[in-house]
Amino acid sequence: METRSCSIGGEFVTIRVAGRMEDTLQAFAVRAACFIGGQDVPYSEEFDGQDFGATHLLAYLADEPVGALRVRWFQSFAMPERLAVMQRFRGHKVGQLLLERARALAESRGCNILYTRVSPGHATYFEKQRWRRLDDGQTPGARPTVALVRPVDPAKESAEIADTDAIALSTQYRLDMPALPSPSEDGYFRY
Amino acid sequence: MTPQTPTQSNHPVVTIKLASTSDELLQCYALRAAVFMGEQQCPYWEEFDGNDYSASHLILHVDGEPAASMRVRWFSGFAKLERAIILKRYRSMGLFVPFVEWAKSFAAQKGYPRAYLHGQKRLWEIFERQGFRKVNERPFHFSDHEYGAFAVELDVAEDAPSVLTDPMVLNRPEDQIDRPGILEESMERGASNPHAEWTERRMN
Numbered sequence: 001m002e003t004r005s006c007s008i009g010g011e012f013v014t015i016r017v018a019g020r021m022e023d024t025l026q027a028f029a030v031r032a033a034c035f036i037g038g039q040d041v042p043y044s045e046e047f048d049g050q051d052f053g054a055t056h057l058l059a060y061l062a063d064e065p066v067g068a069l070r071v072r073w074f075q076s077f078a079m080p081e082r083l084a085v086m087q088r089f090r091g092h093k094v095g096q097l098l099l100e101r102a103r104a105l106a107e108s109r110g111c112n113i114l115y116t117r118v119s120p121g122h123a124t125y126f127e128k129q130r131w132r133r134l135d136d137g138q139t140p141g142a143r144p145t146v147a148l149v150r151p152v153d154p155a156k157e158s159a160e161i162a163d164t165d166a167i168a169l170s171t172q173y174r175l176d177m178p179a180l181p182s183p184s185e186d187g188y189f190r191y
Numbered sequence: 192m193t194p195q196t197p198t199q200s201n202h203p204v205v206t207i208k209l210a211s212t213s214d215e216l217l218q219c220y221a222l223r224a225a226v227f228m229g230e231q232q233c234p235y236w237e238e239f240d241g242n243d244y245s246a247s248h249l250i251l252h253v254d255g256e257p258a259a260s261m262r263v264r265w266f267s268g269f270a271k272l273e274r275a276i277i278l279k280r281y282r283s284m285g286l287f288v289p290f291v292e293w294a295k296s297f298a299a300q301k302g303y304p305r306a307y308l309h310g311q312k313r314l315w316e317i318f319e320r321q322g323f324r325k326v327n328e329r330p331f332h333f334s335d336h337e338y339g340a341f342a343v344e345l346d347v348a349e350d351a352p353s354v355l356t357d358p359m360v361l362n363r364p365e366d367q368i369d370r371p372g373i374l375e376e377s378m379e380r381g382a383s384n385p386h387a388e389w390t391e392r393r394m395n
Contacts, residue, residue: 025217025220025239026235028217028220028221028224029220029221029223029224029228029235029238029239030224030228030235031221031224032220032221032222032223032224032225032228032229033224033225033228033229034229036221036222036224036225036229036278037224037225037226037228037229037230037279038229040279040280042256043218043221043222043256043257043278044255044256046221047217047221063236064234064235064236065235086228087229087232088232
């Protein structure tokens with residue numbers, strides 16, 4: 001399925017869900033260019049072991065991959081992350097198109113909530129697209145992040161996202177490591 | 192030749208090897224994308240030009256983190272070193288010369304008498320210091336950079352592979368050709384020939 005909307009230099013930007021190995025490699029290339037090349041993120045942090053349990057979206061200008069977004073799926077929410085647009089194609093709403101495609105994909109899967117973590121400096125970009133902060137806090141460390149959420153259905157702007165306990169992520173590199181979260185009282189793991 | 196080049200214990204551990212797993216190959220692609228697409232604005236289809244699956248990749252790690260990579264293509268009579276990059280944060284460590292030397296040794300070990308490369312003009316001096324000489328005075332350009340063609344003669348190993356080399360040596364992983372490989376271990380099982388008809392297997 002393809003989404004067409006904005007254009008750059010008369011050429012349409014196309015959003016595609018990665019379906020082939022080559023598409024995935026293109027998503028990795030865009031992320032490597034933006035995060036490892038552009039922001040000096042270490043390889044092992046960028047490619048964190050979560051790429052093969054996720055869906056990758058790609059933005060193309062003609063045949064050229066110019067943007068990418070990874071979406072991870074959880075029981076109670078979908079998590080778009082690793083939003084990357086090649087530097088010379090920024091300012092044309094490519095990121096917005098990718099996020100909208102992720103929202104539509106989540107909607108088609110019956111998902112109600114989108115959740116993401118971004119660096120505080122990028123929060124405004126998301127807030128302009130109807131995301132709101134889940135809480136006032138931010139994670140400590142060299143790369144602090146803030147939590148943002150938005151309802152999948154735009155008509156439900158005030159959707160209840162009160163159950164913040166449902167949005168507790170494991171940051172383990174591998175989910176089978178000994179430090180797995182303990183099952184809660186009802187016996188289910190919460191990621 | 193060994194695939195790993197450990198440095199002194201109080202320094203970062205630098206290792207160089209032939210990329211031999213999908214993961215290592217992805218690391219090479221990521222480094223190339225970071226430097227060529229991210230820093231040098233190279234379009235995706237020029238960087239990933241269709242030659243990746245007929246080439247070998249070399250990967251250099253610093254303390255386990257992918258730091259540099261190089262692609263090598265094999266022509267008749269020479270090895271072409273290309274797509275050589277070091278990630279920005281590792282550029283002050285003096286990795287480039289030992290990495291190119293490792294690649295030259297690797298090509299020589301495989302029997303190639305010459306290594307060849309297209310050097311960006313700003314790097315010509317460095318290549319000349321490593322023994323590379325221009326093959327002619329014709330510069331050329333592609334992907335927004337000016338290049339010159341350089342070549343260096345290699346000291347081919349005396350025991351470089353030939354058609355008369357022990358066949359089990361040729362079966363070894365190419366950057367570990369000086370030590371027994373997994374297929375030599377398999378020889379202990381004999382020619383049990385499990386896919387043959389039962390009667391044929393009994394003959395063995």
